[in-house]
Structure formats: structure tokens, C-alpha cells
Amino acid sequence: MKKIESLSALSIFLAAGLCFISCHGGEGQAAQATNISAGEPSAPTVEVARVISQKLQAEVRLPAEIMPYEQVDVLAKVTGFVKWIGVDRGSKVRKGELIARLEAPELVAQRAEADSKFQSAQSELARAKAKLAADQGTYQRLSAAARTPGVVAPNDLEIAQRTKESDQASVAALEKSAQAAEDALRAVSKLEGYLEITAPFDGLVTTRYVHPGALVGPAGGPGTATPLVRVETVNRHRLVVPVPEYDAAGIPKGAEVSFTVPSFPGKVFRAPIARISHGVDTKTRTMPVELDVHDPGGELLPGTFCEVAWPLRRDYPTLFVPPSAVATNLERTFVVRIREGQAEWVDVKTGAVAGKLVEVFGELRAGDMVAARGTDELRPGTAVVAQPAK
Secondary structure, three states, X not given: OXXXXXXXXXXXXXXXXXXXXXXXXXXXXXXXXXXXXXXXXXXXXXXXXXXXXXXXXEEEEEEEEEEXXXXXXXXXXXXXXXXXXXXXXXXXXXXXOEEEXXXXXXXXXXXXXXXXXXXXXXXXXXXXXXXXXXXXXHHHHXXXXXXXXXXXXXXXXXXXXXHHHHHHHHHHHHHHHHHHHHHHHHHHHHHHHOOEEEOOXXXXXXXXXXXXXXXXXXXXXXXXXXXXXXXXXXXXXXXXXXEEHXXXXXXXXXXXXXXXXXXXXXXXXXXXXXXXXXXXXXXOOEEEEEEEEEOOOOOOOOOOEEEEEEEEEEEEEEEEEOHHHOEEOOXXXXXXXXXXXXXXXXXXEEEEEEOOEEEEEEOOOOOOEEEOOOOOXXXXXXXXXXXXXX
């Protein structure tokens, strides 16, 4: 009986030991798992791209406007009423062609007065010349007779000489008066010529401002200074491109540039760069550049907006990164440079876009590695593992 009790006690002791070992073994494994999960996290992997250096060669789409090569509002040179106008909107005109005729009663009166003065001056001059001729003949006869002593009294010869000299002075004065009267008549005749309005160049009448009976005149005159018509060239245009100041450097004068017009979808036009203003508009921060567009068929219409493929060129290399590498927040624009396994922010300014790259300016060097996807979540000083972007 005692033997059985001893065996029972031994069994209980062994069971308790096994339970203790089992419990403490589980706690050890749990503690080991807890230590692994609570260990330091591994550094994040960041895809990087290399900063490259190259000369910019790209194109940017810029809006532009087609303007007539020559455009003028035709004003009258003298004040008058429109008597006749022979053109209207859409009329083609040739240089020197008569397009309107004015009437000015004041000019008619001025011409009549000037003509009367001229005729009067001519008559007076003719009478003075006739008197001079007669008195000069008298003097010559007396002078010839005076060679014989006692035939002519000295006083008579002196009077004849003074009369001739007086006649000569009168003729000289009347000649000046007649010339002045002739000049005045010529001036009035020239003003009368201004009553006929002619086209200043070959072109098209795009606007007609007046009708017969309207009072017109020169700017600053007693008339209304209202133009009669507007004339524009139709076969040659100016394409005015407002180039942003940061794209204005290195513009190649004479280079051909392509442009498109909405009214001709799919068609590409080309024109050379003809004029560069070399000055930036302080209001728009753009520089006007003009292209000469030859349009023999008259397809393009002045005032039409178009889109120009503007060439961007730099004679020196600049730095480029993928556009996704540039990050922007409320305070700055930057890229995340990866150096010695750590992230750092580098402030940049962006320039032109060339294909799949964007130009950047900042404290960078060619060959630097930057995060392919810039973000402000990647804080400066963060340890990272760089991996080339795919």
C-alpha cells in the first residue's frame, strides 16, 4: 500500500515539472518574438534619378496674333464734306487709286481770291514794265543827244535818269509781289488737290467710317478728325509673338518658326523671325518678336490668334531632372537629393521643359542623385536606400 502511494506522489511531481517547463518555454518564445517586432525599422527604399547637364534644345507653344504688315486709317488733309466715296468694306485698292472726293466751299473762295490777286499783280507788273521801257527809251535818247553840247539841259537828263531808276525799283517790287501771289495760288491749288483722297498702298478696305455729307478733316483741325476708311495689306502679315522674358535669350534672327491657325486644322505654316524688340514690357514681362508672313493667297486673316512652336536654345549647358523630382509646398520649390544614404532638400527654380526633363537652377551638380518622386514627406536627414528608377 505504501508502494502505491509513493508512485502516485512521484507521478504528481513529474506532471507538475512538465507543466512548469512548458509554461516557461512559451514565455521565452513570446519574449523573443516581442523583441524582434520591437526592433529598429529598416531604412526605406527610394527610387533616384541622376541630375544631367546638357544644352537646352526644346520648343514651347506660345500664343501669337497675326497683324497686317501695313495698316492705316486714311484721314483727310483738309477740312471738308464727303462729296463721293467709291469704296466700301472688302474693296481691293491699288496705290494712288481715287477712293473719295471732298468739297470745301472755303477752298473755292480762297482759290478765287488768290487767283484774283495773282492776276492783279501780273497786270500791275506788266504796266510797270511798260513804263520802265518807255522811260528807259527816253533816257537813252536824252543821253545820246547830250553828247552834243547845248542840245539837252543837264537837269532834263538827271530827271530822266531818276525816273528810270524809280521804274526799275517799282518793277523789282512788283515782281516780288507777283511771285508771292503766284505762290499763294499754287498753295491753294495744292490744298484743292487734297480734296481727292487716294489709297496709300495696295491693300484691302477693311472698315468704312463715313458716308457722303460727313464732315471730315485732319487731326487737330476744325473737322472731326474721323478717318474715311481703313486700308490693310492682304498678302503680307506680321506675326507678333510675346515671348516670356525667361525664354527670350538666344533668339536666332532669321530662323524659321512653325505655327498653326485654328481655322486651318492640321496645316502648319512657317515664317522667319524678322524683328526683335530687345526690350521687355514691364507690364507683361514679355518681349515682342515679329515674324514676316508671306501669304500670296490671302488665306490668313489679320487679327487671327495662332499658336507658335517657339524654339528654346541655350549656348551653355544647364541641369535637368525628371519633372516628378521637383516638389513644391507653400514655402519652397525643391528636390530631394540623396547623399551618403541620407535625404536633403535643395531649393531650385524651374526653367524650360525639354521632352521628359525639366530645367532646374539651384545648388546642384551634374551627377547628383535626387529622389525620382520629390515629396515633403521625405524629411531632411532621413536615412534611405537609393535604388535607380526604372
